Amino acid sequence: MAPEQIGRMNRSTDSRSDLYSLCILLYEMLIGILPFLASDPMEWVHGPGLDPERFDHLFDPFFSTKPQGLGIGLTVSRSIIEAHNGRLWAKANAPRGAIFQFTLPV
Numbered sequence: 001m002a003p004e005q006i007g008r009m010n011r012s013t014d015s016r017s018d019l020y021s022l023c024i025l026l027y028e029m030l031i032g033i034l035p036f037l038a039s040d041p042m043e044w045v046h047g048p049g050l051d052p053e054r055f056d057h058l059f060d061p062f063f064s065t066k067p068q069g070l071g072i073g074l075t076v077s078r079s080i081i082e083a084h085n086g087r088l089w090a091k092a093n094a095p096r097g098a099i100f101q102f103t104l105p106v
Helices: 011-031 073-083
Strands: 087-092 098-103
Touching: 073 087
Parallel strands: none
Antiparallel strands: 087 098
């Protein structure tokens, strides 16, 4: 049976999402724009993709495509996976987005 049919819905999750929606609405009313913009709405799901010129530097220490990024997340992730004899790599996902994959020995 579905949770709404037996009255056991997760109200804390529902109230958080309601509060989030209210905050987005208030932000838009006060500032005049949404706090997130994308030229294509699918960017919200898939991201803008990888710049081919920067692709070779994705796993370099302190390389970031974000204005406030530290550039250590992918480097640390790769080093942890490689320490376990695994492999981490990325490739473009046409027409947008990126695919990050890794393998670990069993």
